[in-house]
Amino acid sequence: MKLTEVEDQIYVMKSSTNAAKVLQTIAESGVKDEAFYILDIGTIIHKHHEWLSKLPRVKPHYAVKCNDNILVLETLAALGVGFDCASKGELNKVLSLGVAADRIIFANPAKPASHIRHAASLGVGLMTFDNETELHKVKELHPDAKLVVRIRCDAAVSQCPLGMKFGCDAILEAPHLMKLANSLGLEIVGVSFHVGSGCQDPPVFRKAISLARGLFDLGFELGFNMHLLDLGGGFPGDSSSSIDRIADIINLALEDYFPPQTNIEIIAEPGRFYVASAFTLATNIHSKREIYSTDKELLHTMYYINDGIYGSFNCILFDHYTPTPIPLTDSKSDQVFSCSLWGPTCDALDRIIENSFLPKMNIGDWIIFPDMGAYTVPVASTFNGFPIPKVYAVVDEKIWPALKDCAPLTDDHFAVYHSPASFGIGDYSPKWPKGMDSDEFEEPHPY
Numbered sequence: 001m002k003l004t005e006v007e008d009q010i011y012v013m014k015s016s017t018n019a020a021k022v023l024q025t026i027a028e029s030g031v032k033d034e035a036f037y038i039l040d041i042g043t044i045i046h047k048h049h050e051w052l053s054k055l056p057r058v059k060p061h062y063a064v065k066c067n068d069n070i071l072v073l074e075t076l077a078a079l080g081v082g083f084d085c086a087s088k089g090e091l092n093k094v095l096s097l098g099v100a101a102d103r104i105i106f107a108n109p110a111k112p113a114s115h116i117r118h119a120a121s122l123g124v125g126l127m128t129f130d131n132e133t134e135l136h137k138v139k140e141l142h143p144d145a146k147l148v149v150r151i152r153c154d155a156a157v158s159q160c161p162l163g164m165k166f167g168c169d170a171i172l173e174a175p176h177l178m179k180l181a182n183s184l185g186l187e188i189v190g191v192s193f194h195v196g197s198g199c200q201d202p203p204v205f206r207k208a209i210s211l212a213r214g215l216f217d218l219g220f221e222l223g224f225n226m227h228l229l230d231l232g233g234g235f236p237g238d239s240s241s242s243i244d245r246i247a248d249i250i251n252l253a254l255e256d257y258f259p260p261q262t263n264i265e266i267i268a269e270p271g272r273f274y275v276a277s278a279f280t281l282a283t284n285i286h287s288k289r290e291i292y293s294t295d296k297e298l299l300h301t302m303y304y305i306n307d308g309i310y311g312s313f314n315c316i317l318f319d320h321y322t323p324t325p326i327p328l329t330d331s332k333s334d335q336v337f338s339c340s341l342w343g344p345t346c347d348a349l350d351r352i353i354e355n356s357f358l359p360k361m362n363i364g365d366w367i368i369f370p371d372m373g374a375y376t377v378p379v380a381s382t383f384n385g386f387p388i389p390k391v392y393a394v395v396d397e398k399i400w401p402a403l404k405d406c407a408p409l410t411d412d413h414f415a416v417y418h419s420p421a422s423f424g425i426g427d428y429s430p431k432w433p434k435g436m437d438s439d440e441f442e443e444p445h446p447y
């Protein structure tokens, strides 16, 4: 099959360029004024190597919900990563890549009946639960499932706590659920937890692993073949973050509670770790409003950009994200001014940053947001008719030979990057005269 859609392909860059330069040339071509992403596939590969070296006993199962971009999934599948799916739709998406059903954990403790039936029909057996009714559903719809009991163990601080929704108490509830599963003739194979996404409390992993140990012992007593420990997600992913401390704590706790000779398979469900820093968003200022004092002093500038809360920046609401705006072009002066950033829709809720300080910017200027890969695009809507930014994927020419023959990636997935025209973007005649500030346009002002 020949892949022809720009967003289905990975563009191979000469090593003399890089993702940041590609972004810059697209923006500066002056032809495109819609927001867009650059996805650097090399970052995902680098993250995978980091994971393997820092958490060698833990097999990653990427949490698809975090960013279901097809090239991300194909790259991770090519690298041999497993998948955490939350629904029928995610199962279908991952299985359509040719990923074997036994590389998937259906990690949603509260699943609609039709989704359980669907998993059974596809041969996906591994799934989590945390309550009695789920056990009865599974008994009826998928009695051969391999069940993983999800316990609650919350980080003291995390970007998105999950414990109020999922996870049973390891001491007060899990033993009862395990006994019930036993009496229903169901099979429990392991224990999972999720300490909270964007965990800022690394020691919580040790606590959760020790709680899991107690339930493994109970499981063995009940006659279950307990062989899977699932550490969930919570691993940070921004370019400034590190998983070193979490990894040290996990490795030591595994050594203490699940040493290698126990032969327990350890998996985790990282989402943001793999994708957050691989995506950089470029947005364009399409309008601005200046607020002056009565004596004509500029007090504040409102910049309107072409992606907002209803698009990628939904992550401010749903993922408690704090965006960092970076003007694409270095300012000639060090002076910064009070400003706010607004999305393109007609809703006043569509405010990205209430108070910031940026150099003086003009219509047509670009603002870059790094670390925008986690919980952004899959949640975005086209409210008010504004499109979701296109994703242009690039990879360094030194990396692609190692990827091009790893299924599901094929030669056809790769195209050569020459210039923005490779992405079908324009012909380069700058629409916006270079070096000219919008203030300098002759009257009548076009905006």
Ligand code: PLP
Binding pocket: 063, 066, 084, 107, 108, 162, 194, 196, 197, 198, 232, 233, 234, 235, 269, 270, 271, 272, 273
């Ligand atoms: N696993 C489950 C069950 C989740 O609900 C989530 C996120 O909500 C993840 C994994 C991914 O978490 P993170 O992005 O923090 O790694």
